[in-house]
Amino acid sequence: MAVTASPLDDATLRQVFAHAEADVTMPDSTKALRKLRMQRLWQARRGLFLTLIVITAVIALLSAATGYPYVAGVVLFLAVVTWLIIWGVQASRATRDYLTRYATTRGLTYVEDGDVNASVPLYGRGDKREFERRFTGTIAGQPSALSHYTYTEVSTDSEGRRTETDYDYTTLEFPLPPAVAARFAGVYLSPNKWSFGKLQDKLSHDRKVELESADFAKRYTLRVRDDQDDVALYELFSTTFIDRLTRELEIHWEQVGPSLVLYRRKHELDANDLDRFCLEGWHVLQRYLEEHQ
Amino acid sequence: MVWIIVGIVVVIVLWAVVTYNGLVSRRNRVDESWSGIDVQLKRRHDLIPNLIETVKGYAAHERQTLENVINARNSAVAAQDSGDPAAAGQAEGVLSGALRQVFALGEAYPDLKANTNFLDLQAQLADTEDKISAARRIYNANVRDYNTKIQQVPSNIIAGIGKFTARQFFELEDPAAERAVPTVSFS
Known part of the structure; x- marks a missing residue:
């Protein structure tokens, strides 16, 4: 049986969803x-x-x-x-x-499709891309969108047989204020994965950054665009935030200019999991906004 | 047989060139990141005279505290000019301690605390401290990579030939703060 997250307390839930209804109870599943x-x-x-x-x-x-x-x-x-x-x-x-x-x-609007704008690399992957579902409205005090996103890779073998592979994600999008976006050209925090090292840095327009924490490096891979200001990056990833990402949060995101897109690797269908995901996204958004204050 | 030997020599020479260039690149990154710290330290030093003048207007008889800051600033400027990270780190640590005493004056002098210039300088210095902290982490990361590379086998061979020497980390130390015994009051 899949393990779902514990429900948020009422005060925290209303912090994340400012327009939540008085009764927020959900069916079990x-x-x-x-x-x-x-x-x-x-x-x-x-x-x-x-x-x-x-x-x-x-x-x-x-x-x-x-x-x-x-x-x-x-x-x-x-x-x-x-x-x-x-x-x-x-x-x-x-x-x-x-x-x-x-x-x-949660005070959101539910739609069953939407246009995919390749604002971050994740939204440009694959041969086909679609939002299966979108929840739009105010999350963490910002106009945002919570989505079930899928991209499809189409491959054809030597005998002409066509194979389609779907990759499902739950994403949460926030717009960043221009003053904040100006300091962060591109930051990509993904699950730890193997890379080709310097060769990959040379071939792509981004580079890997290793922070001080070995525990952080075991969990995450941090890549930034080549033109990312390092001082701003290290201010964002303060030692406290690194510790938090290592011990409390497990969240991944891609941020390019004013677009911050957090993601998880499957379509979350449980209310508690979606709430927790939005709460974690709120923490990351607050971190970005704090650097501007 | 001759061609095998030539091939081995070519590979060794290529490896030596790539390794040497890599060490040069890492050393330049260390220098570049030190200049990032330099900029922030200079900014911090430049803010202090304005801070002293503002405080004098409200707490002129706090001479000792103000002199401590001025002396610490002068020492920090001299240490920065020397280019020695260890000396600069120690001097900046002492300066940080002296600045904390100045900002503590704001609690004793409400008019000073409410002064907009004082508050603005406090905010600018706090922002500079954050940037120094970030720049320091970048510098120390580059020093770590560089020092590791010149010590690892076999790149240490090229490092020895090319006279690449280890660089010091930049740590902010405040000897007075470290020596002070914290006091706890339950009153």
């Missing part, structure tokens, strides 16, 4: 909503379902008894496919209902 939907559908259409089950069973038995077992197989296969379609539709609607409730209670 999308699975609980799906189960509820299936139960309601069964109760509303019980007669029809029972009739279909009986007919399917009779046809299958008669077919098997009269020497046409393949007919029984086809009928059973169609019954399973029908059930899977119903289950899939209910799961999709349950997810939408859950996330709509999430948006409403």
Whole structure:
């Protein structure tokens, strides 16, 4: 079973979501909503379902008894496919209902698509890019957008077979004030990964920065654009902030000029996980804004 | 056989050139980052005379405190001009201690504390301290990389031939603050 984050206390939640409603309670999960939907559908259409089950069973038995077992197989296969379609539709609607409730209670607007602007490298990756869902509104006191973003890489092998690989992210976007953006050309904090070292620095327009903390280096890879001012960077990554990123937070982001985009590597579908993600984003945003004050 | 030997020699020469250039690049980065500290230290030193004049207007009889700052500033300027990071670090540490005493005067003299010029200078000096701290971390990171490279095998061979010597870190020390025993009062 997936482990979800603990819920935020009410005061903290209202700090993050300034326009949250008085009642911010959420259903347990999308699975609980799906189960509820299936139960309601069964109760509303019980007669029809029972009739279909009986007919399917009779046809299958008669077919098997009269020497046409393949007919029984086809009928059973169609019954399973029908059930899977119903289950899939209910799961999709349950997810939408859950996330709509999430948006409403947090004072956000829920939309099921949006244009992808390549303001940071993450939003320019892949051969296809889309926002599956967007929650727009005021988060951490700023106009921002919480999104389920997916980019797709399309590859073709030597025999012409096409393969598409999706990469799902949950992202949180904040605009930075011009005075803050002017000090930070580009900062990319990602999970620790192997690199080609100086060769990669020479080939790309960014460079790796190693801070003083070995624990930080185990968790994160920090890269900055070549024209990033080092003094501003080290002021942003103060020793206190480094310690916090190592011990308390686990968050990654890409910032280019006025665009700050924080991300996690999957589509978060639990309200507590989304709230925690927004809270961590708030801490990072505050750090950027503090450097301007 | 001859070609093998020639190939080995070529590889060794190429490696030596690349290593030497790498050491030069690291040493230049150290120098560049020291100049970043230099700029901030100069800014800090330039703010202090204005601060002294502002404080004199409200606390002229706090002569000892003001003289301490002036002497510490002069020592810090001399240490900065010497180019010795250790000496500069120690002198800046003493200056930081003296400045703390000046800002503490603001608590004893409410009119001084409310003076906009005093507050502005305090904010500028605090900002400069932050920038010095950041510049110091950058400098020490570059020194660490450079010192590590000249000590590691086999680049230490080229470092010895090219007379690359280790550089000192820049640490801010305040001997008075370190010697002082903290007092705790439960009153």
